[in-house]
Amino acid sequence: MKTLIKNGKIVTKDNQTTTCDLWLEDSIIAGIGKDFSSMTFDQEYDAKNQLITPGLVDVHVHLREPGFTYKETIKDGSKAAARGGYTTVCAMPNLNPVPDTVEKFNDVMAIIEKDAVVKVHQYAPITEELRSEVLTDQKGLKTAGAFAFTNDGVGVQTAGTMYLAMKEAAENNMALVAHTEDESLLFGGVMHKGKISEKLDLPGILSATESSQIARDLILAEETGVHYHVCHVSTKESVRVIRDAKKAGVHVTAEVSPHHLILIDENIPEDHGYWKMNPPLRGSEDREALIEGLLDGTIDCIATDHAPHGFEEKNQSFLKSPFGIVGSETAFQLIYTHFVETGRFTLEQVIDWMAVKPAEIFGMTVGTLTIGQPADIAVFDLNHEEKIDDKKFASLGVNTPFTGWPVKGATLMTFVDGQLVYNKED
Incomplete structure (x- = not known):
C-alpha cells in the first residue's frame, strides 16, 4: 500500500517550517519531498498546509x-x-x-x-x-x-x-x-x-x-x-x-x-x-x-x-x-x-x-520523521481556535478542569504504521 500525505508543513532543526509531502509504503516512511507527482498512490490525504509531526x-x-x-x-x-x-x-x-x-x-x-x-x-x-x-x-x-x-x-x-x-x-x-x-x-x-x-x-x-x-x-x-x-x-x-x-x-x-x-x-x-x-x-x-x-x-x-x-x-x-x-x-x-x-x-x-x-x-524506534522509520505521523491544525469539549472525547473519562478552555492545535489526522487511525472529519 502506497500512501501520500501532501501539502503539509514540517518543522526543521532551526525551528523553521517547510512545505513537503510524505510518501508512506509498507508501514514505513519511504520518502519526504516536494514532488511525487510522477508516482501513483493507492490513497492520498491532503494536509492542507497544516503541521505534520512524528x-x-x-x-x-x-x-x-x-x-x-x-x-x-x-x-x-x-x-x-x-x-x-x-x-x-x-x-x-x-x-x-x-x-x-x-x-x-x-x-x-x-x-x-x-x-x-x-x-x-x-x-x-x-x-x-x-x-x-x-x-x-x-x-x-x-x-x-x-x-x-x-x-x-x-x-x-x-x-x-x-x-x-x-x-x-x-x-x-x-x-x-x-x-x-x-x-x-x-x-x-x-x-x-x-x-x-x-x-x-x-x-x-x-x-x-x-x-x-x-x-x-x-x-x-x-x-x-x-x-x-x-x-x-x-x-x-x-x-x-x-x-x-x-x-x-x-x-x-x-x-x-x-x-x-x-x-x-x-x-x-x-x-x-x-x-x-x-x-x-x-x-x-x-x-x-x-x-x-x-x-x-x-x-x-x-x-x-x-x-x-x-x-x-x-x-x-x-x-x-x-x-x-x-x-x-x-x-x-x-x-x-x-x-x-x-x-x-x-x-x-x-x-x-x-x-x-x-x-x-527509552530506546524506541519511533518519534522522528525519518526515511525508513515507522510511518507514525500526526497532522495538526495550528490556526483554528476551538474550546476543549469533553463531549467529543474518545476517552471514557472526562475528568479535567480544562473543559471550555480555548486552544489551537487540534489533531486532524493520525497514522500508525501508515494506516489512518484518526480523522477529525469522520
Whole structure:
C-alpha cells in the first residue's frame, strides 16, 4: 500500500517550517519531498498546509483494563491517544489483577493486541501486587514484552526493596520508572500544602513527600547504575536534586505533565475532584522550576499521566474523589496554545519533548520523521481556535478542569504504521 500525505508543513532543526509531502509504503516512511507527482498512490490525504509531526509518544498513561473498564478500556484509551496525535503510549500496571506474573501480563498483552488502535507498550510492576516487598520476575516479564518496571500510583516505600529492584533492572538492562511518594510524609494530604489548602480547609501534601524519595532513589541509582526515570515531577526541590544528579553522571531521566506546567494550586477555585491529581498542583515557584527544568534539559520529556475515572467518583470533594486527570486528547493543544503561541517554547522544542525525546530515552524506534522509520505521523491544525469539549472525547473519562478552555492545535489526522487511525472529519 502506497500512501501520500501532501501539502503539509514540517518543522526543521532551526525551528523553521517547510512545505513537503510524505510518501508512506509498507508501514514505513519511504520518502519526504516536494514532488511525487510522477508516482501513483493507492490513497492520498491532503494536509492542507497544516503541521505534520512524528506521532507523539506518551510514556505515562492509564488504560484501566483489566479491572476498571468503567473508567477506561484499552480500545477507548488508545482511541483517545490517537485523537490527541499520539501513536505510541506506555500503559501503567495498576490494574486488577496486577500483571505481576508472566501469565497475567500476557492476558493484558492479548487485549492490547486485539483492541488497541495505537502502539501500546505495557509496564510491569516492580513488586507483587504493587504494595508488597516481593520483587516480580523481571527476567520473565521482560521476555514476555514488559516495557519497563514501575509501581506507578504508589511509591516503593522501602529503600532496600528499591535497591534490589534497581540492581536487578540494571542486570536485565531495563528502566526502573518511579512514582515518588513517601507515604510517611503524606499525613492524609489531598492537595498541595499551602495557602489554598488552608483556605479550603483541606489537608496538604508536602513537597518533601515527592522530593525526599527522589533524593533517596538517586543515590540508589548511582550505586546500581540503573536507568532511573522519574514520573510526573512537580516540585522545585525535585528539579534541583535531579539536576544535581545529572551533573554527577547518574543515569536519570524525568517527565513533567502538562497540567503541572500550566496550573498551580492558586488556580483551584473550589473543593472539587476535577482539581485533584497526584502529584497535586503546586505553587508558582514550582511551576517556574518545571519550565526551566525542561528548557535546560533537567526534565527530558512531557508525558500526560492520562488517568480517567468515572464521572460520579470525580464529581465530588477532594476528600472523597480519587486522584487523576485525563490528558491524552488535550496535551498537545494545551502546550501549543500556552507556550508556543506565547513564545515561551518553540514548536521544535515541543515536538522534541513530546515525540523525539520520550522515544529516545527509552530506546524506541519511533518519534522522528525519518526515511525508513515507522510511518507514525500526526497532522495538526495550528490556526483554528476551538474550546476543549469533553463531549467529543474518545476517552471514557472526562475528568479535567480544562473543559471550555480555548486552544489551537487540534489533531486532524493520525497514522500508525501508515494506516489512518484518526480523522477529525469522520
